Amino acid sequence: MRKFLLPLLIFLIACGGKKKEAGTKNENTYYLLSLEGIDSLKLGMTKVQLEKVLNTTLNLKHIKVDEAGYDTVPVKYKDADLILYLEEDRDSSVAHLIGLSTSYPSCKTTSGIAVGTDKINVIETYADHLKYVAPEYEVYPVRSLTKSVVAVMDTAMPYKALVFHIVNRKVVSMELSSYYEFY
Amino acid sequence: MKKVFLFLSIIVFSLVTRAQKDDHTLTFDGIGELKLGLTKAQLEKMLNTRILLKQIGLTESFTETVKTMYKGIEFELDLMRNDNVVAALEGVSTTSPLFKTPEGIGVGSDQLTIINAYEKDLLIISYGSITYTNINQIHASIVFVMENKKVVKVIVEPTAMFRDRE
Numbered sequence: 001m002r003k004f005l006l007p008l009l010i011f012l013i014a015c016g017g018k019k020k021e022a023g024t025k026n027e028n029t030y031y032l033l034s035l036e037g038i039d040s041l042k043l044g045m046t047k048v049q050l051e052k053v054l055n056t057t058l059n060l061k062h063i064k065v066d067e068a069g070y071d072t073v074p075v076k077y078k079d080a081d082l083i084l085y086l087e088e089d090r091d092s093s094v095a096h097l098i099g100l101s102t103s104y105p106s107c108k109t110t111s112g113i114a115v116g117t118d119k120i121n122v123i124e125t126y127a128d129h130l131k132y133v134a135p136e137y138e139v140y141p142v143r144s145l146t147k148s149v150v151a152v153m154d155t156a157m158p159y160k161a162l163v164f165h166i167v168n169r170k171v172v173s174m175e176l177s178s179y180y181e182f183y
Numbered sequence: 184m185k186k187v188f189l190f191l192s193i194i195v196f197s198l199v200t201r202a203q204k205d206d207h208t209l210t211f212d213g214i215g216e217l218k219l220g221l222t223k224a225q226l227e228k229m230l231n232t233r234i235l236l237k238q239i240g241l242t243e244s245f246t247e248t249v250k251t252m253y254k255g256i257e258f259e260l261d262l263m264r265n266d267n268v269v270a271a272l273e274g275v276s277t278t279s280p281l282f283k284t285p286e287g288i289g290v291g292s293d294q295l296t297i298i299n300a301y302e303k304d305l306l307i308i309s310y311g312s313i314t315y316t317n318i319n320q321i322h323a324s325i326v327f328v329m330e331n332k333k334v335v336k337v338i339v340e341p342t343a344m345f346r347d348r349e
Binding site: 145 | 302306
């Protein structure tokens with residue numbers, strides 16, 4: 001009986017350890033959002049570079065099509081849904097990344113802000129940054145009573161910002177913008 | 184008994200009248216009776232003292248800050264050169280806890296209370312201050328100077344955006 005018990009005990013411990021390891025890995029699959037980009041998608045990347053990382057073709061509706069000069073493209077990055085903001089280039093690179101937004105729960109900032117974080121935590125986390133905190137428009141010019149925005153400005157680049165969209169004092173989506181201006 | 188009642192009535196009446204006279208409001212217009220736009224002459228009349236300028240009119244400077252006492256409370260007056268009236272009140276600040284916004288915010292209030300009180304308006308939060316501006320009238324602002332997440336000083340002044348437009 002003892003001969004059976006010992007291998008069984010070793011087997012059970014090994015299984016438990018493996019399960020924990022798998023769980024830890026799953027918990028760590030976050031995509032880090034910073035003022036530079038998200039995970040391996042960085043501001044300034046060209047359309048070709050983005051397509052290589054995303055392994056897909058970005059279909060542009062305005063850039064090199066009409067006079068708009070900007071495009072908003074929904075993409076899948078690994079398992080995360082993102083919206084990419086592209087600006088037209090005059091050279092052969094066609095367009096480059098100027099911003100992105102996501103409401104995917106596994107995206108979080110380097111300081112731990114994610115969908116569901118309290119508005120006050122966002123403000124307190126970025127204590128050293130200039131921040132604009134204001135209600136968003138429900139329908140212009142009417143400001144919302146429940147939706148607001150916390151724009152955390154970059155300390156080096158004056159218009160670059162991490163913009164947190166808030167509903168009922170909780171983050172519902174996050175945005176990285178190269179040209180944020182309060183309006 | 185009648186005499187006592189009369190005496191008490193006089194005391195109560197004088198206290199009420201005094202309370203009504205003391206303006207402890209903190210608004211976009213100014214702090215208490217010190218309203219933005221008052222001229223140097225008007226301020227001198229209110230403060231019952233002469234304001235001696237060391238910059239405006241004597242140097243190239245357009246602005247000057249003057250410390251003053253008004254009704255026993257210390258204020259800093261930011262004066263701006265004006266062609267017609269020598270100088271006018273451009274900004275005013277105090278560390279007195281007596282002055283409160285209509286929402287009850289003043290020296291001693293904490294950061295969270297301010298953020299919750301002005302959810303419908305624009306707050307510009309930087310290290311060491313929170314600037315509160317009416318979202319529909321961005322001409323003036325109330326700046327709450329913060330230390331350890333508490334207001335230690337209040338300033339009423341034109342917003343940077345408004346100043347830049349002028």
